[in-house]
Every structure is written in C-alpha cells, then in structure tokens.
Amino acid sequence: MNIRFYNARLMTLDERERPALTEGELWVQGNQIVYIGDGRDRRAQEVASEKSPLVWERQENCQGNLLMPGFKNAHTHTAMTFVRTVADDLPLQDWLTKQIFPREGCLREEDIYWLDILGIMEYLTSGITSNFDMYFYPPMNASASVDTGFRTVLVPGFNNFGAPIETVEENMCRVNEMGELVSMVVGFHAEYTTSMERMEDVAKLASKYKSPVFLHNSETEREVKECIDRWGKTPTQLTDSLGMYEYGGGGYHCIWFSDEDFEIYKRRGLTAVTNPASNLKLASGIAPISRFLDEGISLAIGTDGASSNNALDMFREMYLTTALAKVREGDASAVPAEDVLYMATAGGAKAMGLTDCDRLAEGKKADLIMIDLKQPNMQPENDILKNLVYSGSKQNVKMTMVDGRILYENGSFHIGFDPGDIYARANEIIQRINREAGFGQ
Amino acid sequence: MNIRFYNARLMTLDERERPALTEGELWVQGNQIVYIGDGRDRRAQEVASEKSPLVWERQENCQGNLLMPGFKNAHTHTAMTFVRTVADDLPLQDWLTKQIFPREGCLREEDIYWLDILGIMEYLTSGITSNFDMYFYPPMNASASVDTGFRTVLVPGFNNFGAPIETVEENMCRVNEMGELVSMVVGFHAEYTTSMERMEDVAKLASKYKSPVFLHNSETEREVKECIDRWGKTPTQLTDSLGMYEYGGGGYHCIWFSDEDFEIYKRRGLTAVTNPASNLKLASGIAPISRFLDEGISLAIGTDGASSNNALDMFREMYLTTALAKVREGDASAVPAEDVLYMATAGGAKAMGLTDCDRLAEGKKADLIMIDLKQPNMQPENDILKNLVYSGSKQNVKMTMVDGRILYENGSFHIGFDPGDIYARANEIIQRINREAGFGQ
Structure with missing residues (x-):
C-alpha cells in the first residue's frame, strides 16, 4: 500500500544506535519505507520522482502521534493460547506434567493453525509485528502467518x-519455501529434554545450513545443576563445545549464567532473549540483564507462551525488563528505558535475522506501529520514549502494519478472519482437548 | 441513572468471601445496585414493584461480558502525574532530591486540581473507581473528584x-463536608520525615476523630534500620507504641517487616497496601505477600504516584502482586489470582472505609466496571477470573461507573472536561515548573 504518514513523531536510531525522537513524514510504498524526512527536502523530491508514479492510496495525519518499528517478540510458543489460564497457581511440576503435557498430547495439526491466529491477533493489539516461534508442526505455524499477513x-x-x-x-526446507513472511532456523527445545546424539544432530544441521542455533537455556537453577551433573558443563558450555554456534544463535530465558557462560555469549556474538513475565510466573528467577548489557551482549525480549505468562504483551515485558533489573541490582538507574526499546525492536530483529525490518529507515520493510500519545497514561509529554516503557500499554496501539499492510487499526483486525470465529474455534478446541485428556469440562 | 444490565457475567463474592462468577442481570437505580439475579425471579418482581416506578433510562445487553466491582487504588499520589518520566533511570536519591523535590516546590494549589483530573482519567481507563490519595492541598484533590464524579x-x-x-x-473537616464522594482520614507521610512531636500530634488527632491512621511504612530496608537506630523500634512498633492504631489503619509498601511487625498488624487488624510496580522501579524490594496472606492480615493494592510507577494501572499491579510473590517464594502456586482480585476490590475498600461499594450486591453503591472478554487476551475462556489477573489489561475496560454514573465508556470520558484541554494544562504546568525550578525546557 502507498501511504504517506505526516505530522508524526518518529522513533529512529541515532548514530550510536540509541533510540531517538524526530518529527516529520514517513512514506510507505508497497512493503517498503521509501522516505523519512520533513516531506519538503531534496530527498523527498528525488523519491517522489524515482518512485514515480507515487500515488497515495492514503494520507494519514498522525496528529503528533508516534510511529515506531513494530515490536519483535523474540521467544514464544504462539499456539499455546489454548492453555492460557487453564491451570494456573499450581506448583511448576504439577502444572507442566499433570496439566499442560496431557493437553498438548491431544493437539491436532489443524488446531495449531487456529490457535496461532488467536495469538497473532493478540500480538497485533500489542504492536508486535513478528514472532520467533517454537512449537509443534512448524509449517502450520507458518501457514497461519502467511494467511494473516x-x-x-x-x-x-x-x-x-x-x-x-x-x-x-x-x-x-518447507517453511523456507513459503514466502518472504516466514523463515526457519535451527534449534532444539533444551538440553534437559534432548539426548547427546540428538544435540549432535542439531550441530550438524546448523553446520549444513550455516544456521544459528536457539534453545531454552538456563531457565531454572535446577536445569543448570542437572546439566553439570550429567556433562560436567553448563548448558551454554555444553552446546558451545558441540560446535553449535559457528553461525551464531542464542538462548531463551538465560537466567542462571556463570562467568564462562557470559564469556561464550560475548565471544560467539549470541543473543540472550529475556522472558521476564514467564520467569516470574513460573518462579524461575530474575535474569541478569545489567550484566549482559555491561558485557555488550545482544539482548532481545519475548513473551514466552500464553500458558506461562499469560499475556502476549510487549508493554508488560518491557516494563518488567527494566523494573526487575532495578530491584535485582538494588539500583533505580539500572537498564534505562532506551536500552529496553532497543531490545524490543532492533535487538529482537537481530536475533531473528530480520535486520531488513528492524528500524524506521529508508529501504527497510514497513513493519511499524502507531502509538496514541493522546491518552492520559502518555501525558504530560515529559519523555515520550521513557513513557512508552514505563507507562505505555496496549491501549496506546492505534495501528499495527506488517510488510506494508495494516493488520490492526483502532481496535479492528484486517487479517481476513472474523475475530468471533477465531474465539469460537479456540474455545471448541480446548473443550475437545479437555474431554479427550480426561479433564471433563 | 437507572440502568438494566443483562446477559452479563458477574463477579460476586461467595459465602467464604472468595471471588466467584455468576451470570444474569444487574440493575442500577440512581447510585445504587438494587438487584442481581436472573431478572425473572421473585426478588426481581419485588424490586420492580418496591422501586416503582423503575423506568429504565438504558438497557444494556452485556453480550456475556463481565461486570465486576471497580478497582480500589489503595495508595497513590494522584497529582504527581506532572512528574511522570520527568527524570527516570536515575539513582533513587538523585531522582528524589535533585529532580522531584525541586519541582514539587514550584507546585501551585490550582495545579493540583488539573493534575488530579489527569490522574482520574487514567484511573477510569484502568477500571479504578476510587483512590486513597496522599498529596498537598487535600481540599483541591477533593474538588477534582467531586467535579468529575x-x-x-x-x-x-x-x-x-x-x-x-x-x-x-x-x-x-473541610473535605468531610464536601459530599458523599470524598472523605478524609488521619495519617502522615512517614516516620523518617516526621518528628516525634508531630507523630504524637497524629495519634491525638486519630483519637479525637476515632480515625484509622495510614503512613508509608517499611518501604526500604534503610528506612527501617534508621528508625531502629533512632528509636530502638521498627516503624510499625514505634507507631503502635504511640497509640496510633486504636481505630485501625495500616501502611503503604510494607516490604521490610519483622515477625513482631506482622504480629502488630494482625492484632490491630491493620491493612498492608502493596505497591509492586513502584517497589521495583525504585529498587525498594519485593513485599512478603504470601506471609501476610498466611497470617490472615488484610491486603490491598495501590499504584503509588506516576513518578515512581509510572502508570496508574491496576492490571499491572495485580499481575505483579502475584508474579513477584511467586518468584520471591520460589513457588509458582503462591498468591492465587482470586486473592489478588479480592485485594484489588474488597480489600482496598476495607482499608479505605468504603465497604458500601466493595462488591456487587444489592444495596451497595454502583461503583462497577465492564470488562470486554471478546478480545484475544481473554480467549479462550478457560478461567475468566484468573485471566483478568494474568492477562487482563486496560484495553479490556469497556465501561467505568462511579456512584451510578458512567464516567468512561468505549474510550470516551464523561467527566465534564475535554481530554485535550486537560493534556494541554498538564503540559503547561510542567513546562512552567521546569522553568521556575531551573530545569530549562
């Protein structure tokens, strides 16, 4: 779509890669950002003539509201929407083995499609424009994304x-043939669920495809202890020793890290993806975000799945990323808001190999959102970027655009599906699964 | 207003005072709930004839959405909206003494009125129907509440x-003459800012008016240590020894409690008001909510002011109340969602002396909200009450009613003020204060 956004505030990155605020116009042609500026400069004239005919299908007066890159949800299990609050406030082991696993055992391949669309809808309400997903039947996940845009x-x-x-x-191979919206990299669940032989298979696959490798890593203290008991190494040391990180990658959660683990992440250029809401809800711990920052290690933020969060909301995760770091370090200045914004956008994009839609800049893909600043929680406008992290909420998401298409605007979805139908399907699926798994209903 | 809500889900309290879900109708006449039931029973007929003529000004099909009591924000400094993100990510002492205090010194009495209205607007978007407020110029705070309803x-x-x-x-005395919407009880800032003589004055005033007493209590470890150094007692022991709690009361924050402090709270029937977002952001600590629950001590939840949170959002506080307890105790079953809902509604009402609007029941005042369940974050409907706490957000607040009047509905405010005017005033105030306090701008 060809859209001219004008009278906007814009979150860009400055020369030090720090989020910065500018004002002006942003032009989208097809799925690309083709211009950012005041709309009257030489570059504007060049673009208008280069891209000729640049016919606007829509010209949007942003009224001073904020355009920014969409959030990248860098770790999730989207289709787990079906087990949202199905069994909360239980001890971790009971929750997992008695409630979640039996229900997952009853999932059918087609369920994934509908449950994924429900999750995608929730992402859109929170300004999330892409997800880094691990779950059963990846081609089904990919189809849900392709079909909704x-x-x-x-x-x-x-x-x-x-x-x-x-x-x-x-x-x-199948997913990587499904078009530009979807891709797949190498990874596995976690050391504690995967044999040495299978981990070696992963390393070979990564090598063959020159792919990064991602896994759940050091989420709980017990996981790390047991890995050391088994192999004499932490999960990070073990996976590194297996040659998994020749082409980068990283870990989800990354809470219980040793000095050597930090060293490996730094040396290999890996990304630590933090999942603060899940880490609280499952009582896993608080990640050492300040240390990762100090070491110069790449960071990204993910919601984890709806069963362990239970919202798929980047605003909550952003607040928790800095607020938990502050209480962990006993220092109210720990992990400034601007670092968090970077993690939630460009940091996630880097981990996911989406550097072509990581920021607002000419030539980048148009994955962007509009934030309503004319709401009480964003007023007065003392510091718009810090406001986003410290008091922003889904209520402020006016528009979510993916690949140049508006998928969500002013509370309405434009994804080719009726929300009521998706809710009905999700309820039918969990009811069927509850019956099949013997939970009654 | 006379409104009949039908086809609703209703959050009531069961005989054990636990939040429970029912379905049916709720009738409001004037500022009161006059009926809850299926709309066809004998009681419905009685009410219709007793209250005759019960003419409906509006009949609202709730379409299965949830009616519940409004949230009670049991500790806040509403007018601090002006210093929202004015100076974040700074060490605590710099933040307070170099940034907040100098600006507060430039506040004028009339500023409070406008800044308070901005805060009230934010409360309404989060389903908060009343606040327990501590700030300068209480009659000005009261006027803002009276004028907006x-x-x-x-x-x-x-x-x-x-x-x-x-x-x-x-x-x-002045506030307590200002009508049914506002009232004032005895309290003071905190032990560390108040001399023995002035604390004795507080105790006398409480005794004279048979009032409960509230204060900031044990928010930081340092505060408690210094109080013990000064008086040989914790803040709780000291204030109790001064005879402050003859008529009840409680404390805000309540993080660093000793065994004897818990004992005093239990014996005196005091309420611990928790402020989890503020406690994280200022790196104060994580409150021992599980212990308070185990001891049977009353609990309530507050947002604290916008400078230390920075949102005024009960959904964030509810999530944090349970999630932080889980990670603190290392137990994913700690502080179930239903306990949190009780704290955020009836618990707060008890602390604030608002037992006439603490729940949905006949004869109670109509302080209630409607929650939109037809949003992705509330689907599927596995457990509606847990969903509220674990994935609910401001985006789900369809309507906020205070004292029988709808003050917020579908994103629009009905408070007698134009939102744009309020935002403009708030921005003018902070710009003037920044100039006067020498912060440039």
Whole structure:
C-alpha cells in the first residue's frame, strides 16, 4: 500500500544506535519505507520522482502521534493460547506434567493453525509485528502467518520425544519455501529434554545450513545443576563445545549464567532473549540483564507462551525488563528505558535475522506501529520514549502494519478472519482437548 | 441513572468471601445496585414493584461480558502525574532530591486540581473507581473528584516540612463536608520525615476523630534500620507504641517487616497496601505477600504516584502482586489470582472505609466496571477470573461507573472536561515548573 504518514513523531536510531525522537513524514510504498524526512527536502523530491508514479492510496495525519518499528517478540510458543489460564497457581511440576503435557498430547495439526491466529491477533493489539516461534508442526505455524499477513521466524522444538532430525530438516526446507513472511532456523527445545546424539544432530544441521542455533537455556537453577551433573558443563558450555554456534544463535530465558557462560555469549556474538513475565510466573528467577548489557551482549525480549505468562504483551515485558533489573541490582538507574526499546525492536530483529525490518529507515520493510500519545497514561509529554516503557500499554496501539499492510487499526483486525470465529474455534478446541485428556469440562 | 444490565457475567463474592462468577442481570437505580439475579425471579418482581416506578433510562445487553466491582487504588499520589518520566533511570536519591523535590516546590494549589483530573482519567481507563490519595492541598484533590464524579478518600501527607497539625485537622473537616464522594482520614507521610512531636500530634488527632491512621511504612530496608537506630523500634512498633492504631489503619509498601511487625498488624487488624510496580522501579524490594496472606492480615493494592510507577494501572499491579510473590517464594502456586482480585476490590475498600461499594450486591453503591472478554487476551475462556489477573489489561475496560454514573465508556470520558484541554494544562504546568525550578525546557 502507498501511504504517506505526516505530522508524526518518529522513533529512529541515532548514530550510536540509541533510540531517538524526530518529527516529520514517513512514506510507505508497497512493503517498503521509501522516505523519512520533513516531506519538503531534496530527498523527498528525488523519491517522489524515482518512485514515480507515487500515488497515495492514503494520507494519514498522525496528529503528533508516534510511529515506531513494530515490536519483535523474540521467544514464544504462539499456539499455546489454548492453555492460557487453564491451570494456573499450581506448583511448576504439577502444572507442566499433570496439566499442560496431557493437553498438548491431544493437539491436532489443524488446531495449531487456529490457535496461532488467536495469538497473532493478540500480538497485533500489542504492536508486535513478528514472532520467533517454537512449537509443534512448524509449517502450520507458518501457514497461519502467511494467511494473516504476519511475519514469523520459526525454530524447531526438537527433543527426545518427537520426530527425528530428518523431519526438522524437512520442515525447515518447507517453511523456507513459503514466502518472504516466514523463515526457519535451527534449534532444539533444551538440553534437559534432548539426548547427546540428538544435540549432535542439531550441530550438524546448523553446520549444513550455516544456521544459528536457539534453545531454552538456563531457565531454572535446577536445569543448570542437572546439566553439570550429567556433562560436567553448563548448558551454554555444553552446546558451545558441540560446535553449535559457528553461525551464531542464542538462548531463551538465560537466567542462571556463570562467568564462562557470559564469556561464550560475548565471544560467539549470541543473543540472550529475556522472558521476564514467564520467569516470574513460573518462579524461575530474575535474569541478569545489567550484566549482559555491561558485557555488550545482544539482548532481545519475548513473551514466552500464553500458558506461562499469560499475556502476549510487549508493554508488560518491557516494563518488567527494566523494573526487575532495578530491584535485582538494588539500583533505580539500572537498564534505562532506551536500552529496553532497543531490545524490543532492533535487538529482537537481530536475533531473528530480520535486520531488513528492524528500524524506521529508508529501504527497510514497513513493519511499524502507531502509538496514541493522546491518552492520559502518555501525558504530560515529559519523555515520550521513557513513557512508552514505563507507562505505555496496549491501549496506546492505534495501528499495527506488517510488510506494508495494516493488520490492526483502532481496535479492528484486517487479517481476513472474523475475530468471533477465531474465539469460537479456540474455545471448541480446548473443550475437545479437555474431554479427550480426561479433564471433563 | 437507572440502568438494566443483562446477559452479563458477574463477579460476586461467595459465602467464604472468595471471588466467584455468576451470570444474569444487574440493575442500577440512581447510585445504587438494587438487584442481581436472573431478572425473572421473585426478588426481581419485588424490586420492580418496591422501586416503582423503575423506568429504565438504558438497557444494556452485556453480550456475556463481565461486570465486576471497580478497582480500589489503595495508595497513590494522584497529582504527581506532572512528574511522570520527568527524570527516570536515575539513582533513587538523585531522582528524589535533585529532580522531584525541586519541582514539587514550584507546585501551585490550582495545579493540583488539573493534575488530579489527569490522574482520574487514567484511573477510569484502568477500571479504578476510587483512590486513597496522599498529596498537598487535600481540599483541591477533593474538588477534582467531586467535579468529575470520582470517589476519593484522602489521607494527609503530614511531616516536618509542611503545615502544622491544625491545618491537617482543618483540611479533614473541610473535605468531610464536601459530599458523599470524598472523605478524609488521619495519617502522615512517614516516620523518617516526621518528628516525634508531630507523630504524637497524629495519634491525638486519630483519637479525637476515632480515625484509622495510614503512613508509608517499611518501604526500604534503610528506612527501617534508621528508625531502629533512632528509636530502638521498627516503624510499625514505634507507631503502635504511640497509640496510633486504636481505630485501625495500616501502611503503604510494607516490604521490610519483622515477625513482631506482622504480629502488630494482625492484632490491630491493620491493612498492608502493596505497591509492586513502584517497589521495583525504585529498587525498594519485593513485599512478603504470601506471609501476610498466611497470617490472615488484610491486603490491598495501590499504584503509588506516576513518578515512581509510572502508570496508574491496576492490571499491572495485580499481575505483579502475584508474579513477584511467586518468584520471591520460589513457588509458582503462591498468591492465587482470586486473592489478588479480592485485594484489588474488597480489600482496598476495607482499608479505605468504603465497604458500601466493595462488591456487587444489592444495596451497595454502583461503583462497577465492564470488562470486554471478546478480545484475544481473554480467549479462550478457560478461567475468566484468573485471566483478568494474568492477562487482563486496560484495553479490556469497556465501561467505568462511579456512584451510578458512567464516567468512561468505549474510550470516551464523561467527566465534564475535554481530554485535550486537560493534556494541554498538564503540559503547561510542567513546562512552567521546569522553568521556575531551573530545569530549562
């Protein structure tokens, strides 16, 4: 779509890669940002003639509201929407083994499609324009994204209990043929669910495809202890020693890190993806975000799945990322808001290999959102960027655009599906699963 | 207003005072709930004839959405909206002494009125129907509430640096004459800002008016240590020894409690008001909510002011109340969602002396909200009450009613003021204050 946004505030990145605020216009042609500026400069004239005919399908007066890059949800299990609050306030092991696993065992491949669309809708309400997803049946996840117009990077949840590495490879190849909106990289669930043989398979696959590798890493203290008992190494040391990170990658959660683990992440250029709401709800701990920042290690933010969060809301995660760092370090100045904004946008994009839509700049893909500043929680306008992190909410998301298409605007979805139908399907699925898994209903 | 809500889900309290879900109708006549039921039972007929003529000004099909009591924001400094993100990500002492205090010194009495209205607007977007407010010029706070139709209980921020106890008494008497929407109880800022003589004045005032007493209590570890150094007692022990709690009361924050402090709160029937977002952002600590619950001590939840939170959003506070307890105790089953809902509604009402609007029941005042369940974050409907706490957000607040009047509905305010005017005034105020306090702008 060709849209001219004018009278906007814009969150760009300055020469030091820090979020910065400017004012002006942003032009989208097709799926690309083709111009940012005051709309009257030489570059504007050049673009208008280069791209000729640049016919506006829409000219939007932003009335001083903020355009910014869409949030990148860098770790999630989207289709787990079906187990949102199905079994909360239980001890972790009971929750997982008695409530979640039995229900997951009853999932059908087609369920994933509808449950994924429900999750994508929630992402759109929170200004999330792409997700880094690990769940069953990756091609089904990819289809949901393609059909709604959403952007997704997939990573396999490979472990001892599922299909062999050949299936992972097959899924990867299939997803990577499904168009520009979706892609798949190498990964696996976690050390504690995956045999040495299967981990070695992962390393070989990464090498073959020159792919980064992602996994759940050091989410709980117990996981790390047991890994050391088994292999004499932490999960980070073990996976590094298996040669997994030749082409980068990173870990989800990354709470219980040793000095050597930090060193490996730094040396290999890996990304630590933090999932603060999930880490609280499952009582896993508080991640050492200040230390990662101090070490210069890349950071990104993810919601994790709806069963362990339970919202898929980047505003909550952003607030928690800095607020928990502050209480962990006993220092109200820890992890400034601007760092958090970077993690939630460009940091996530880097982890996901989406550097072509990581920021507002000419030539980048148009994955962007409009934030309503004319709401009480964003007033007065003392510091708009800090406001976003410290008091922003889904209520402020006026518009979410992915790949140049507006998928959500002023509370309405434009994804080719009726919201009521999606809710009805999700309720039918969990009711069927509850029956099949013997939970009654 | 006479409104019949039908086809609703209703959050009531069961015989054990636990939040419970029912379905049916709720009738409001004037400022009161006059009926809850299926709309066809004998009681419905009685009410219709007793209250005759019960002419409906509006009949609202709730379409299965949820009606519940409005949230009670049990600790805040509403007018601090002007210093929202004015100076964040700074060490605590710099933030307070170099940034906040100098600006507060430039506040004019009339500023409070406009800044308070901005805060009230934000409360309404979050389903908050009353606040327990401590700030300068209480009658000005009260006027903002009366003029917008909001419900407020005030407590003085009395300390060494302000007016004498006579002014506090005068303000109390004045506010308590201002109508049913506003009231004022006894209290003071905190032990560390208030001399022994002035604390004794507080105790006398409480005794004279048979009032509960509220104060900031044990917010930081340092505060408690210094109080023990000064008086050989914790703030709780000291204030109790001064005879302050003859008529109840409680504390804000309540993080660093000793065994004896818990014992005093239990014996005196005091309420601990928790402020989790503020406690994180200022790196104060995580409150021992599980212990308070285990001891049977009353709990309530507050946002604190916009300078230390920075949102005035009960959904964020509810999530944090349980999520932080889980990570503090290392137990994913700590502080169930239903307990949090009780704290955020009836618990707050108890602390604030608002037991006439603490729940949905016949004869109670109509302080209630409607929650939109037809949003992705509330689907599927596995557990509506847990969903509220774990994934609910301001985006789900369809309507906020205070004292039988709808003050906020579908994103529009009905408070007698234009939102744009309020935002403009708030921006003018902080710009003037920045100039006067020498911060440039």
